Amino acid sequence: MASRTATKDIITLRGSAAIVSEFFGYAANSILYNRGIYPEESFAKVKKYGLPMLLTQDEGVKSFISKLTAQLSEWLETGKLQRVVLVIMSKATGEVFERWNFSIETDSEVVDKGVSREKSDKEIMREIQAIMRQIASSITYLPCLDEPCVFDVLAYTDKDVAAPFTWIESDPKLISNPQMVKLHSFDTKIHKVDTLVSYKNDEWDE
Amino acid sequence: METGSVNSSASSNKTRSQSPLQEQLLQRRSSRENLDRFIPNRSAMDFDYARYMLTEARKGKENPAANSSPSRDAYRKQLAEALNMNRTRILAFKNKPPTPTESILNEFASAANQAKPSKPRRHIPQTSERTLDAPDIVDDYYLNLLDWGSSNVLSIALGNTVYMWDASNGATSELVTIDEENGPVTSVKWAPDGRHIAVGLNNSEVQLWDSTANKLLRTLKGGHGSRVGALDWNNHILTTGGMDGQIINNDVRVRAHIVETYRGHHQEVCGLKWSASGQQLASGGNDNLLHIWDRSIASSNSPTQWLHRLEEHTAAVKALAWCPFQGNLLASGGGGGDRCIKFWNTHTGACLNSVDTGSQVCALLWNKNERELLSSHGFTQNQLTLWKYPSMVKMAELTGHTSRVLFMVQSPDGCTVASAAGDETLRFWNVFGTPEVAKPAPKTNSEPFAHLNRIR
Numbered sequence: 001m002a003s004r005t006a007t008k009d010i011i012t013l014r015g016s017a018a019i020v021s022e023f024f025g026y027a028a029n030s031i032l033y034n035r036g037i038y039p040e041e042s043f044a045k046v047k048k049y050g051l052p053m054l055l056t057q058d059e060g061v062k063s064f065i066s067k068l069t070a071q072l073s074e075w076l077e078t079g080k081l082q083r084v085v086l087v088i089m090s091k092a093t094g095e096v097f098e099r100w101n102f103s104i105e106t107d108s109e110v111v112d113k114g115v116s117r118e119k120s121d122k123e124i125m126r127e128i129q130a131i132m133r134q135i136a137s138s139i140t141y142l143p144c145l146d147e148p149c150v151f152d153v154l155a156y157t158d159k160d161v162a163a164p165f166t167w168i169e170s171d172p173k174l175i176s177n178p179q180m181v182k183l184h185s186f187d188t189k190i191h192k193v194d195t196l197v198s199y200k201n202d203e204w205d206e
Numbered sequence: 207m208e209t210g211s212v213n214s215s216a217s218s219n220k221t222r223s224q225s226p227l228q229e230q231l232l233q234r235r236s237s238r239e240n241l242d243r244f245i246p247n248r249s250a251m252d253f254d255y256a257r258y259m260l261t262e263a264r265k266g267k268e269n270p271a272a273n274s275s276p277s278r279d280a281y282r283k284q285l286a287e288a289l290n291m292n293r294t295r296i297l298a299f300k301n302k303p304p305t306p307t308e309s310i311l312n313e314f315a316s317a318a319n320q321a322k323p324s325k326p327r328r329h330i331p332q333t334s335e336r337t338l339d340a341p342d343i344v345d346d347y348y349l350n351l352l353d354w355g356s357s358n359v360l361s362i363a364l365g366n367t368v369y370m371w372d373a374s375n376g377a378t379s380e381l382v383t384i385d386e387e388n389g390p391v392t393s394v395k396w397a398p399d400g401r402h403i404a405v406g407l408n409n410s411e412v413q414l415w416d417s418t419a420n421k422l423l424r425t426l427k428g429g430h431g432s433r434v435g436a437l438d439w440n441n442h443i444l445t446t447g448g449m450d451g452q453i454i455n456n457d458v459r460v461r462a463h464i465v466e467t468y469r470g471h472h473q474e475v476c477g478l479k480w481s482a483s484g485q486q487l488a489s490g491g492n493d494n495l496l497h498i499w500d501r502s503i504a505s506s507n508s509p510t511q512w513l514h515r516l517e518e519h520t521a522a523v524k525a526l527a528w529c530p531f532q533g534n535l536l537a538s539g540g541g542g543g544d545r546c547i548k549f550w551n552t553h554t555g556a557c558l559n560s561v562d563t564g565s566q567v568c569a570l571l572w573n574k575n576e577r578e579l580l581s582s583h584g585f586t587q588n589q590l591t592l593w594k595y596p597s598m599v600k601m602a603e604l605t606g607h608t609s610r611v612l613f614m615v616q617s618p619d620g621c622t623v624a625s626a627a628g629d630e631t632l633r634f635w636n637v638f639g640t641p642e643v644a645k646p647a648p649k650t651n652s653e654p655f656a657h658l659n660r661i662r
Contacts, residue, residue, distance in 0.1 A: 060304035064302075064304075065303075067299070068299060071299075082294060091305055150303070150305050151303060152299075152302060153299060154298050155296070155297045155298070156295070156297075157294070157295050157297060158294070158295070159294065159596055159597050160597050161295060165532070166299060166300045166301065167297040167299055167300060168297065168298060168300050168532065168534060168535075168553070169295065169297060169298075169532075169556075169558045170296050170554070170556070171296065171551075171554065171556040172296055
């Protein structure tokens with residue numbers, strides 16, 4: 001490996017929060033594309049994490065996700081965010097088909113004392129790339145979503161978080177009898193993000 | 207291939223104890239959430255909580271006195287309840303993303319993006335600021351005999367008489383004394399204009415008075431079959447709740463005043479509150495039911511169907527309060543057999559939280575300026591408890607009443623609370639703080655999070 005320059009590898013709380021919320025934005029877009037929630041034509045390719053990533057061009061979805069990631073970033077900096085869940089539900093019945101669960105473990109020492117950590121950018125990118133590839137390949141085992149679906153995002157936070165008015169309390173929207181697949185995780189040394197997808201059992205499997 | 211299998215014991219305990227909170231939404235699913243093979247249901251498990259319970263919980267029990275502040279005790283108590291999601295709030299973005307086929311333009315709420323207030327804790331006086339006599343007040347849990355109008359006049363029904371107390375100068379006057387056979391007065395409620403007042407009677411009639419002219423304007427008859435214990439206004443609609451279990455919407459401007467009847471309760475309706483938007487009505491009854499009625503489901507002739515019927519309380523539901531800073535959030539309190547304050551998302555009908563207060567909950571009030579909730583109780587302390595929301599940490603307990611605090615209202619400026627009890631006293635408490643410049647929500651942001659775009 002080439003010698004690492006010291007400045008590049010220092011991760012601050014703010015930087016880590018930005019990495020994680022940005023990851024979430026791209027992951028959400030990827031899930032929406034791969035699961036066919038929105039039509040393929042509405043996505044455009046950009047280069048990110050060394051892969052061609054697809055981003056939605058739909059204004060409504062774009063602004064929803066960007067508002068979301070901004071708020072997540074804010075919560076990540078306070079260390080109060082426990083997990084983020086992207087839920088895919090049937091448009092007609094509201095039944096939950098899939099739950100993409102991103103659990104976040106925050107190094108509380110960093111939040112409390114404001115220290116920073118060291119980890120190579122490249123390595124974090126590599127870890128994220130692995131997760132993105134896994135999301136893309138998940139269509140090989142996830143059951144087909146035959147009916148039109150909608151998505152929603154839930155944030156699990158600490159009780160004492162002051163939520164702005166645009167966020168409401170919600171129920172967890174769990175799936176009964178789910179199948180679960182654990183994907184790779186990535187770690188910025190300040191935030192560790194685990195990915196898990198749980199989905200409704202296809203009737204075939206019984 | 208069989209996918210159901212043995213639950214690991216830790217997680218099964220969690221799902222069992224999850225049921226009080228989960229009941230509402232699980233009814234929609236065909237089978238209970240079930241766990242699987244080696245990996246328990248991670249998406250519903252709280253590993254931090256599990257770790258805490260396994261390791262530190264023991265330490266906590268042995269040193270109960272060591273550095274225990276009220277918040278710590280409350281925290282510990284909550285964990286001890288073994289409710290899984292107790293430390294966690296689950297939030298969803300209010301404006302949902304557009305559905306795929308149509309391109310809906312989202313109107314984003316012009317958000318009052320509240321910065322985290324870092325104000326020093328205000329001093330809450332533990333005793334009442336003022337105590338007035340309230341002789342002959344009827345000591346009946348199901349009545350609503352106290353109200354504070356927007357013109358800063360407080361009205362209280364003592365026996366057959368309705369008195370008015372002007373808060374600005376302390377002057378008392380009598381509005382009306384009802385005849386023995388029609389009385390006693392069972393409910394009073396000021397109209398939003400602060401001038402007109404509705405008086406519900408034991409004989410099932412409701413009188414409408416003009417308080418400045420001291421004149422009886424009209425009497426609403428023929429609706430209820432027995433006493434009218436609960437009243438609430440929604441602009442020109444006066445909603446009345448009776449011992450017969452009916453809830454009637456009366457348009458007071460029209461001769462045939464009965465506009466709508468809500469049928470759902472089968473025992474006395476004791477709690478009635480319209481939401482701030484006037485779109486939803488919450489009603490609580492002696493049948494332990496809490497109903498949410500929505501105006502958009504109105505039908506002209508047939509009795510209107512409720513939006514939600516919430517059966518979680520195990521005693522009469524009288525205390526109801528809509529949250530001023532979060533739409534669709536309702537707090538409800540149960541009577542002696544229940545003693546819980548429960549929080550509901552009235553949009554989905556989900557129960558968000560339940561707190562056992564240890565004492566019959568008679569009334570609930572939200573602080574308009576801070577994120578706090580005030581509850582009034584009965585046996586044994588007859589106290590008013592101030593809770594921080596959403597952590598539900600007790601901030602203060604105000605004692606003074608010597609019998610259950612049945613009635614509680616707040617002043618129009620939102621700073622003072624008046625409470626009345628069967629001990630025949632009316633007490634005033636400066637519990638919500640001193641009047642200061644109200645925090646204007648920063649509405650200058652057109653895009654709610656525009657200022658938060660940061661580049662690493």
